[in-house]
Structures are given as C-alpha cells and as structure tokens.
Amino acid sequence: MTETAVSPLDRHDLRARVSAALTAFLDRQELLLRQIDADLLEPGAALREFLDGGKRMRPAFCYWGWRAAGGAAAAEADGGAAPEHAMLEQAALVASASLELLQASALIHDDYMDGSDTRRGKPAVHKRFEALHAAGGWEGPAARFGAAAAILLGDITLTWCDEMFTRSGFDAVRIHAARPVFDLMRSEVMAGQYLDVLAQSRGLSVATPGEILERAETVIRFKSAKYTIERPLQLGAALATGDGDENGPVNAALSAYGLPLGEAFQLRDDVLGVFGDPAATGKPAGDDLREGKQTVLVALAAARADGARLKLLREGLGDAGLDPAGVAELQAVIVDTGALDAVERRIEERTRLALEALERAGFDDEAREVLAGLAVAATSRQG
Amino acid sequence: MTETAVSPLDRHDLRARVSAALTAFLDRQELLLRQIDADLLEPGAALREFLDGGKRMRPAFCYWGWRAAGGAAAAEADGGAAPEHAMLEQAALVASASLELLQASALIHDDYMDGSDTRRGKPAVHKRFEALHAAGGWEGPAARFGAAAAILLGDITLTWCDEMFTRSGFDAVRIHAARPVFDLMRSEVMAGQYLDVLAQSRGLSVATPGEILERAETVIRFKSAKYTIERPLQLGAALATGDGDENGPVNAALSAYGLPLGEAFQLRDDVLGVFGDPAATGKPAGDDLREGKQTVLVALAAARADGARLKLLREGLGDAGLDPAGVAELQAVIVDTGALDAVERRIEERTRLALEALERAGFDDEAREVLAGLAVAATSRQG
Numbered sequence: 001m002t003e004t005a006v007s008p009l010d011r012h013d014l015r016a017r018v019s020a021a022l023t024a025f026l027d028r029q030e031l032l033l034r035q036i037d038a039d040l041l042e043p044g045a046a047l048r049e050f051l052d053g054g055k056r057m058r059p060a061f062c063y064w065g066w067r068a069a070g071g072a073a074a075a076e077a078d079g080g081a082a083p084e085h086a087m088l089e090q091a092a093l094v095a096s097a098s099l100e101l102l103q104a105s106a107l108i109h110d111d112y113m114d115g116s117d118t119r120r121g122k123p124a125v126h127k128r129f130e131a132l133h134a135a136g137g138w139e140g141p142a143a144r145f146g147a148a149a150a151i152l153l154g155d156i157t158l159t160w161c162d163e164m165f166t167r168s169g170f171d172a173v174r175i176h177a178a179r180p181v182f183d184l185m186r187s188e189v190m191a192g193q194y195l196d197v198l199a200q201s202r203g204l205s206v207a208t209p210g211e212i213l214e215r216a217e218t219v220i221r222f223k224s225a226k227y228t229i230e231r232p233l234q235l236g237a238a239l240a241t242g243d244g245d246e247n248g249p250v251n252a253a254l255s256a257y258g259l260p261l262g263e264a265f266q267l268r269d270d271v272l273g274v275f276g277d278p279a280a281t282g283k284p285a286g287d288d289l290r291e292g293k294q295t296v297l298v299a300l301a302a303a304r305a306d307g308a309r310l311k312l313l314r315e316g317l318g319d320a321g322l323d324p325a326g327v328a329e330l331q332a333v334i335v336d337t338g339a340l341d342a343v344e345r346r347i348e349e350r351t352r353l354a355l356e357a358l359e360r361a362g363f364d365d366e367a368r369e370v371l372a373g374l375a376v377a378a379t380s381r382q383g
Numbered sequence: 384m385t386e387t388a389v390s391p392l393d394r395h396d397l398r399a400r401v402s403a404a405l406t407a408f409l410d411r412q413e414l415l416l417r418q419i420d421a422d423l424l425e426p427g428a429a430l431r432e433f434l435d436g437g438k439r440m441r442p443a444f445c446y447w448g449w450r451a452a453g454g455a456a457a458a459e460a461d462g463g464a465a466p467e468h469a470m471l472e473q474a475a476l477v478a479s480a481s482l483e484l485l486q487a488s489a490l491i492h493d494d495y496m497d498g499s500d501t502r503r504g505k506p507a508v509h510k511r512f513e514a515l516h517a518a519g520g521w522e523g524p525a526a527r528f529g530a531a532a533a534i535l536l537g538d539i540t541l542t543w544c545d546e547m548f549t550r551s552g553f554d555a556v557r558i559h560a561a562r563p564v565f566d567l568m569r570s571e572v573m574a575g576q577y578l579d580v581l582a583q584s585r586g587l588s589v590a591t592p593g594e595i596l597e598r599a600e601t602v603i604r605f606k607s608a609k610y611t612i613e614r615p616l617q618l619g620a621a622l623a624t625g626d627g628d629e630n631g632p633v634n635a636a637l638s639a640y641g642l643p644l645g646e647a648f649q650l651r652d653d654v655l656g657v658f659g660d661p662a663a664t665g666k667p668a669g670d671d672l673r674e675g676k677q678t679v680l681v682a683l684a685a686a687r688a689d690g691a692r693l694k695l696l697r698e699g700l701g702d703a704g705l706d707p708a709g710v711a712e713l714q715a716v717i718v719d720t721g722a723l724d725a726v727e728r729r730i731e732e733r734t735r736l737a738l739e740a741l742e743r744a745g746f747d748d749e750a751r752e753v754l755a756g757l758a759v760a761a762t763s764r765q766g
Contacts, residue, residue: 036575040574043577140584140586148577148580151492155538156570159541159545162542163566172555175555187546190542192419194426194531194536200522201516203521222419318523
C-alpha cells in the first residue's frame with residue numbers, strides 16, 4: 001500500500017491498538033486453553049502468529065463507522081465524564097478488533113480449501129500442522145492432521161470473534177442492537193464464499209458471458225464489498241447509535257460510500273491477483289489464474305475474447321500447473337481484450353462514487369477525512 | 384435407545400417442538416439466502432435435511448437445566464401473566480434448540496475430517512456436494528468441491544447457532560448473563576476435538592499406557608461430558624437465573640449430576656463404536672477401530688494387553704482397511720483384557736454418581752424425574 005506520512009489506517013494509532021486488543025483477548029483465551037491441556041498451546045500460538053500482521057482494514061472501517069455515526073461525540077455527551085468516554089472509545093476499538101478474528105477464521109479455512117500453502121510468506125495453518133505431524137513421526141497421513149487442525153482452529157477462531165465482540169465493553173442492550181448487522185455480515189461472507197467456490201467449479205464453459213459476469217458481480221458484492229467495508233461501517237454505526245436498522249439515514253449514507261468502495265477494493269484485489277508483484281502481494285504471480293478464480297476481470301476478458309483467445313483462457317484458467325509463460329499468455333489475453341482497462345475504469349468510477357457519497361454524508365470533518373484516505377488506500381494499493 | 388411409553392426426551396413434546404423451532408429459524412434464514420442468490424438454496428436444503436433427525440440430547444439438557452433452575456416457576460411468578468410465561472417457555476425452547484446447530488456444525492466438519500462418508504444412513508455433507516459436482520460434470524476435483532462446501536456449510540451453521548441463541552426471545556441482559564457458559568461450551572468442545580485428533584495421530588506407540596488413558600479421559604471430559612451434558616444444563620440454568628457463575632449452587636448441583644453422566648454417555652458411545660449393531664448405530668461395525676479413535680476403552684485394553692495382544696491392537700487400530708475378521712480380533716482383545724467389563728463398570732458407577740447427585744440437588748419433582756430418565760436414556764442406549 002502507498003504509505004503517506006501517517007496512513008489513514010494508523011490514525012489515532014489504530015493499528016497498534018487493534019493489535020494490543022487482540023493480544024489482550026488471546027492472553028485471556030490462552031489461560032483457558034492452558035487449563036484444559038498444555039497440548040493446546042501449539043494451536044494457540046499458531047493463531048497468535050497468524051493474527052500478527054495484516055492491514056486491519058475491517059477494524060478500521062468499523063471504528064470509523066462508529067466515529068462517523070457520532071460514537072465519539074455521544075461518548076463525550078453521555079454524562080460528559082472523561083472516564084466514560086475512554087470506556088466507550090475502548091469498547092469501540094475492541095469490537096472493531098474482533099473482526100480480525102472473523103477474517104482469520106475465513107483465511108485459515110480458505111487457504112486449506114484453495115490448497116494455498118503460504119500466507120504472508122509463512123506456511124499456511126494446515127501446512128504448519130502437517131509439518132508438526134511429520135516432525136513427530138506420528139501415525140496416519142500428515143496432510144489429514146494438518147487439515148483437521150486448520151478446520152478446528154478456524155472454527156474456534158470463528159466463535160472467538162463473537163465472544164470478543166460480545167465482551168467488547170458495550171452494554172448488553174447496545175450489543176444486542178448491533179447483532180443484526182453482525183449476523184448479516186457473517187452469513188453474507190460465507191454465502192459469498194460458497195458462490196465463489198461454486199463459480200470456480202462450474203468454470204467458464206457452462207455459462208454465457210453475461211451469466212459469468214453476473215455471478216462474479218454477486219460474489220464481489222457479498223464476499224467482499226459488504227463484508228469488508230459496508231457491514232463493518234454499519235456495525236460501528238449501530239454500536240454508536242443503538243439503531244441496527246439497515247435503512248436508517250446513517251446506514252444509508254455509509255452504504256452509499258461503502259458498497260461502491262468495497263467493489264473497487266475487490267476489483268483492485270483481482271487485478272493484483274493476476275498482475276501483482278509477488279514481493280508486494282506475498283503470493284506467487286498469477287496465483288488467481290492457477291486457482292481458476294472467476295473474477296470480474298476474467299469474466300470481462302471471456303466476454304470480449306475471440307475464439308482463439310477464449311480457448312486459451314478456458315484451458316489455462318484453473319490449471320494448477322500453469323508456468324510463468326502460461327501466466328504471461330493469459331495476462332496478454334486480459335490486456336489485449338481491454339478487460340484490464342475496463343476494470344481499472346470501474347475501480348476509478350466506483351471510488352469516485354464512494355467519495356462523492358462521502359461528501360454528501362454530513363459526517364464530521366475528521367471521519368470524512370479518514371474515510372476519504374481509506375478509500376484511496378483500499379483501491380490504490382500494490383499488495 | 385430403549386423407548387418407554389414416552390421417552391424422557393419427549394416429555395412436553397420437546398423433540399417435536401425443538402424441530403419446529405429449528406424449522407422456523409431455517410425458514411427465516413432461507414429468505415436471506417434466497418435474496419442473495421438462488422444457488423444458495425441447495426446448501427440451505429442440505430442443512431435442513433441434516434438437522435431433520437437426531438435425539439436432540441443437548442436441547443433436552445438445556446431445557447431441563449432451565450426448568451431445574453426454576454425457569455418455569457420464575458416465568459409464572461414474573462408478573463404471573465400467562466402470556467409472559469408462554470413467552471419465556473418458548474424462549475427457553477428456542478435457546479435450547481440452537482444447540483442443535485452447534486452440533487450439526489461439528490458433525491459436518493467431523494465427517495469430513497474423519498473421512499466418514501455416511502451420516503444416519505445418508506451421504507455425509509461433503510459427499511452430497513461431491514456428488515452434485517460429479518453430476519454437473521464441473522471442473523476440477525469433485526472431492527475438493529465437496530470439502531469446501533462442507534467446510535463453509537459447517538461455518539455458517541456455527542454462526543447461526545449463536546444467532547439463534549441470541550434471538551431466542553430472552554432479553555439482552557439475560558442472554559448476556561448466559562454468554563460465559565455458552566462461550567466456554569464452544570471453546571471446550573473444539574479444544575476437545577483437537578485433542579482427540581492429536582491423540583489419534585500420536586497413536587498408541589509414543590506414550591505410556593498411563594499417558595494414553597489420561598489423554599483419553601481429557602478428551603472425554605471436554606469433547607463430550609462438558610459439551611453434551613454439563614454445559615447445556617448450566618446454560619439453561621443461567622437463562623433461568625441470570626447468573627452465569629460456574630460456582631453458584633445451582634450450577635454446582637448441575638455439574639455434580641452432569642459431569643459423571645456425560646462421561647458415562649461418552650463411554651457408552653465408545654462401547655457402541657466398537658461393539659454396536661450397525662442397524663441401531665447407523666455406522667459400520669467397528670468404525671471407531673478403523674478410525675483409530677483413542678478412547679478410554681482402547682486405552683484400558685492397551686494398558687492390560689500382553690505383548691502379542693498389544694501388537695494386534697497397535698497394528699489394527701487406525702487401519703482403514705480392517706475387515707470383519709480384523710474387527711473381531713480387536714474386539715476379542717478388548718473383551719479378553721477385561722477392558723470392556725471395566726468400561727461397563729465405569730458407566731454404571733458414573734451413572735450412579737449422577738443419580739445420587741440428582742437426589743441431593745433439590746430440584747422440583749418433574750425436573751428430577753425427567754433428568755433421572757435422561758440419565759438412563761443416555762447411558763443404556765443401543766445407538
């Protein structure tokens with residue numbers, strides 16, 4: 001990501017505070033694990049390392065959704081006492097940080113499902129436990145143990161997300177009011193992931209170009225735009241206002257900013273998945289092509305490709321053995337069909353729509369400024 | 384299970400009402416899935432079919448924990464109005480029913496991790512989606528699609544458990560008070576499952592008989608005794624009293640009954656896993672032996688076996704290709720070493736301890752009668 005002097009992700013030291021909140025939560029959970037059995041310290045450590053890193057994008061949107069909806073002002077007005085304000089500020093931070101656990105759970109399961117062996121340059125969780133099995137010379141297939149450990153670690157992390165969210169420090173009634181957004185966010189991302197896997201399995205052959213594009217747009221909407229940006233913003237807002245109504249004025253304004261921005265964010269991700277620099281993305285070049293991801297980028301290329309190019313695309317996409325020359329060939333198809341340009345234009349347009357909505361929204365100056373900065377950070381990043 | 388005229392599981396028509404509550408919840412979730420994409424109706428239907436059956440053991444313990452802790456009496460006293468009572472009764476029922484979603488999630492993931500291809504005589508979820516892929520002639524390995532679908536369906540079901548629990552109808556403060564037990568229950572069962580998988584991987588070779596038995600006892604405690612009986616009871620009690628303190632008098636009484644009973648329940652399961660009649664258990668004979676489950680039954684046999692028998696046990700346990708003669712050979716080792724008798728004695732003793740604790744507990748007559756009936760049902764069942 002393009003780092004300015006202070007990234008909008010670091011305003012009010014947010015990233016460091018999110019990390020500290022996660023550490024405090026994991027310290028508490030580790031006590032529980034230790035009481036059950038010392039053999040649980042290994043999965044505990046694996047989760048801790050997994051969580052040590054990342055842009056903390058979803059916590060940032062949740063926290064700034066809380067601010068945009070007047071969370072900090074309400075904290076000040078609510079009795080006006082400084083300790084009360086600090087308590088609510090901390091609760092907003094902890095609730096925001098809890099989203100990293102949902103994301104960690106999704107990534108741990110994703111990496112296993114996709115057969116991705118590395119994550120941020122380190123072994124994926126299933127590979128880490130596979131190695132533990134192999135090193136111990138244990139019985140049965142090491143890969144099966146790795147799979148089971150990754151599935152169970154993803155499961156416990158998923159439940160810890162709502163445990164941390166619930167115990168963030170807001171009162172029970174406020175948490176309850178925010179639950180509809182919280183629940184929707186979780187169902188939507190998992191539904192989106194299923195649709196993604198389904199599209200990948202169906203491939204390019206059994207649908208019209210229009211259907212392929214429509215499916216890719218549905219996946220982007222639920223798996224990314226809503227999950228990464230719109231719902232975290234609305235969750236923060238619900239915690240600020242106690243109003244979980246999706247159609248309330250604050251939520252509508254956050255949607256008008258968040259949904260197009262979320263699409264632009266994922267479109268950027270799709271471009272990086274095909275054209276990104278491995279040094280910046282932490283993934284092999286052309287990884288999405290090998291995995292056969294049915295992105296909007298690919299759908300547009302398929303819709304525009306002539307017979308020979310379409311054949312190349314159909315044959316190469318999802319071929320796990322695709323070599324650098326094969327990747328370059330598919331990249332050329334995506335460029336030559338104009339699909340890359342079209343996606344870049346979509347990113348620009350969606351980002352512009354988001355920023356215009358932000359101008360109209362009437363949030364306070366700081367929230368508006370940071371949300372504008374986050375929009376740029378989310379869509380112009382390199383990795 | 385031995386069915387008497389009315390099984391204690393069916394008192395107050397509980398099983399039918401739990402099923403109705405699950406159906407109502409799934410109807411609502413189906414609307415959401417349908418709004419996202421019609422392709423989600425298939426996983427929705429898969430979950431519905433998966434949930435259509437089962438003894439509803441955990442909901443029964445949760446509901447009767449609520450009754451034992453005075454939930455129904457409090458509902459009557461609380462204003463005394465009949466509608467209020469009916470509302471709390473229904474909330475207790477819905478909260479209890481939500482535990483079936485946790486169980487479904489665990490089983491969907493378990494079946495995949497264990498490579499179990501059937502569940503209650505029907506294809507396991509990963510096999511169902513594998514077949515969907517194969518029937519469609521889609522791209523990539525069908526088994527990989529089946530795995531991804533099962534992992535994602537288990538994930539969404541896991542989040543739906545706490546969604547259903549939270550929306551059961553109790554007020555936010557009451558739900559909040561019960562959350563510590565709810566959270567503990569989830570962490571404990573997943574921790575127990577990990578320890579189970581770990582023990583299976585380590586096998587019988589790399590530990591002393593004492594270590595093997597100790598590990599098996601830890602697994603039984605967390606994966607089964609607490610998860611299936613103690614925590615559901617305490618969850619119901621916390622919903623009745625608003626007091627989630629594990630060490631409060633009601634919770635202590637429920638533990639004194641629930642923990643030994645939970646151990647006996649799992650020991651019965653272990654015996655059925657080796658000696659059960661496939662027609663009653665719905666699983667192939669000797670299934671636990673093929674999977675290499677490190678149960679207390681197996682641990683006791685290993686501790687008592689002489690050289691030749693220990694060799695048989697070590698070699699046969701976890702051998703996926705074990706034929707009926709091999710199963711019979713291992714069964715003979717478990718009988719001849721006295722391990723089976725020892726486990727039957729443990730089941731008797733734990734059940735007696737549970738019933739004695741129940742007598743001392745001072746619950747009302749109906750709760751005591753049903754909990755006594757559940758103890759017999761849980762430990763003398765055939766499948």
